Amino acid sequence: MYIKIYFNDKPLFLCNEMTDEIRVYAHHDDAVLIDEFSHPAVNSMIHEMRQPKVHAGIFIHHDLEELRKAFWKKFVLVKAGGGLIRNGEEKYLFMLRRGIWDLPKGKLDPGETIEHCAIREVIEETGIEGVILEGPLLLTYHTYDESGKHILKETHWFKMSAPAPGELTPQLEEQITELRWVDTTGMQEVLRHTFPSVRDVVKAVLQ
Structure with missing residues (x-):
């Protein structure tokens, strides 16, 4: 392990x-x-x-x-939730943030379950409708520094579906400038311009 x-x-x-x-x-x-x-x-x-x-x-x-x-013990742990969403056409939703393709995710609020956090963040960042949480995918970890603290972010990823997603609206205040449905044939282009942790999430679904 x-x-x-x-x-x-x-x-x-x-x-x-x-x-x-x-x-x-x-x-x-x-x-x-x-x-x-x-x-x-x-x-x-x-x-x-x-x-x-x-x-x-x-x-x-x-x-x-x-x-x-x-x-x-060497880090401040921050928990987050996010999702890889599939629509009825077997396409997956990606978002362009600061020039890098990413998946919707965000920090856990006090008193919130990680499942609720993941769905809330997906809706806030994409405006998607009718999201169904199908089950957990995996955990990813990455580090960064913030306000003089060493942060370890633990992200809980979920497999989601949206049979009728409606019109998408990128959350501009989070510097999300584009939302795109991508099928498996177009996946490699997106994965060349994303984070390694996102590639791990996609691999967990497609392998």
Whole structure:
């Protein structure tokens, strides 16, 4: 098992064993591998992941939960919900935000369930109608700095459908400038200009 955390577009794998996916990264000259657990080692890995020359990080420890907790202590955790929406024509909804293709998502409000958060954010950012939450897809993690704090965003992704989506309205105040339904033949063009975590979400649906 493993947890993947993106530092910008670079993956850090927290794992209790090597998988085929992780081995691909491990063979890269600029990958960092740590296999002895300690809190200084955790700090060292976080430092290395912020270096431009580093391609990926791999931290192996037999107790994945212990490793996860050690990393989580270094960040402020922010939870969010989002969705990959399919319409009746088997097309998927993407949005262009700041020149990058993305999926609708947003932060969890106090007292809100993550399912409600995901649906609310999808509606707010796209104006879509008749959204049906079909089930969970996966969790993604990425880090960023905000107001001097190191943030770890945990996004809960859901598979959704909208048989009669109505007219779409991009949320301009969130710098969303275009909404587009994309079929599987046009997916590669979108995925070339998106975040690695979004590619992971799409892969979870289409694989």
